[in-house]
Amino acid sequence: MSDVTVIGGGVAGLWAARACLAQGLRPRLVDRKGPPGPHGCSWWAGGMLAPFCEGALSEPAVVSHGKRAADMWSEVTEVTRRGTLVLAPERDRAEIQRFAARTEGHAACDADAIASLEPDLAPRHRRGLFFTDEAHLNPRQALHDLTQALAGEGVKVETTPLTPSEVAGPVIDCRGMAASADLAGLRAVRGEMILLRAPDVTLTRPIRLLHPRHPLYVVPRGSGIFMLGATQIESASRAKMTARSALELLSAAYALDPRFAEGEIVEMGADLRPAFANNLPGIVQRSAVLHLNGLFRHGFLMAPALAEQAAAFLATATTGDLFREN
Template sequence: MSSTQSLSIGIAGAGLLGRLLAWQLSRAGHRVSVFDVARGPGPVFRSQADDSDVPTAAGFTAAGMLSPLAELDTVEPAVAALGWRSIALWRDIAAALPQRPMFRSEGSLMLAHREDLGAAQRVLERLRTACETQAWQNLSPPEGVQPLELARLRELEPALQGPAHAWLLPGEGQLDAVAMMMALHDDSPGAQWHWSRPVRCVEENGTLHFADGGQAAFDAVIDTRGVGAQASRQGACASASPVFDVRGVRGEVIWLQAPAHGLTRLTRLLHPRHGIYIVPRSPDLLLIGASELETEDRSPASLRSTVELLAAAHSAMPALAEARILRLDVNLRPALPDNNPCTEWRGRCLRINGLFRHGWLLAPALTEQAMQLTGWLK
């Protein structure tokens, strides 16, 4: 297929990847149709009364962290390298959207209490080792992790009064995940959005099969259903790829109202049992979360996990004592057996899945690679 001709492209899944691809392809002049199980473009949080039967995109639940250096603790350097590329791409995307959703890249912080210094040093050593690999060095990334004196930490972030040790990770950043999801949807000229239309199967011949028994043919199709791609295995899809043995990994995020909290940077607390993060979404809103739980359970957050998350966040930021809990959100992130993302282009079908807990970090770089692979953008 020539990149100079206008194609009809069907996208299964209106999550982060689906919206980003719809935005790019529709702007390039392609005729894009997007199909999703959701009732509409906005989020449905798990704390809402009508959320029991229809899942919402994992991109809405995420904190929007852009932390490739920190992720070297658990991912391969080549995967984290995609994150550095994505930060540059997100900067351009945010600037191109009329709504100008929040995007920042002033760096992030790692913190540790005095008693947790040993565990923190083991994490820092893993980061240092990963930064010495050739895959990472080829990037010419910003400087590595920088120790911060407590006086300097207080200058940068006066609200962080609890920890005894701190490190700065230059170049890392964050964005407003909900605002970005909505902006990508609203600024996709000509894209057709089909809600409450779940896709059961995506065929290599360019056909989408729907749960209601219908089907539609396109010049090309894209499968970005995430955990929803499990439906292809359950539903006798002749060309379901064995590469995408996707599972759901639970993530929990707590939304806190904390007027004039003062925090400006994404902050991680290096804890022996949990990877706790505190993300300032606005001057009055913070998101608190942890890494992942190996379960496909979508039930509400437990008392234990909620108490542990909030206690750890409060220990780093004492002013949170008077914060108000707005929402306890739960969702499933799509992961493959090796926890790495995978892109496959076969016949007239493009599949991207397995972004795990790195969706916002990796999505722009993966879509850029996919467009180069297919030749759909000039």
């Protein structure tokens, strides 16, 4: 017998189920396509737990709540805490100054500091910012580990095609874009990524390369594999990656380190990230349904805190600062 039904088996739904258990609530977790996989937006994430960097374009709530993400994820999966290095091509060095002015928690880096952090990049980059308190994880491994942790508590993902209107009792709706008919203003933002095998390149932490038109982040996945991401296109198309996007990402990676040009493309992927008008995640309350949605580019960063607030509301009927009513 369950106390709450969680619909959606992506990063938000998995965390919602875990948070319910922490509140003494027994969740039923359902997803019509089953456990996490290529069918879900979470599968294509970068896995950066970078609240300070995200603060450059996000509201303070993303920074304050995102600071806890690394500690919360470390309870269920491996988290690498080596910070984030932000760089820019020399011709775009003003981007470094603008990024620094919009963020906190960083230290300025000269060529020697960059060489100490990432020796492979030393000859090519002379200015940067280092965010020492940021972290990253492998999102696919993290989804697997979180799914297994829930299974150990007796909560497995049921392959059931449910909608909130078909459920009697409390519901946490984590369906992402599938919930757009129930959430006015929810829009799709297309994101595309590339997995590249480049054994000649050694990076130990996420690198963000600033560019006025084509910003890039590179996340090491181990064994010479790097994730290049990500485009941000206002589109509801689920088409495969476009040639233009691939060229932009690969060109930016080449600008970071020319040895990426010899890399092997392992995988290209694209999916739709759900976003509200203000690009902030939130919980929308509609009768007995809590819609946990709008995670946009902050899924792995914000899902733990958002789920915690949703579960606390169900257990105590008190709202948190991420709630909104509809």
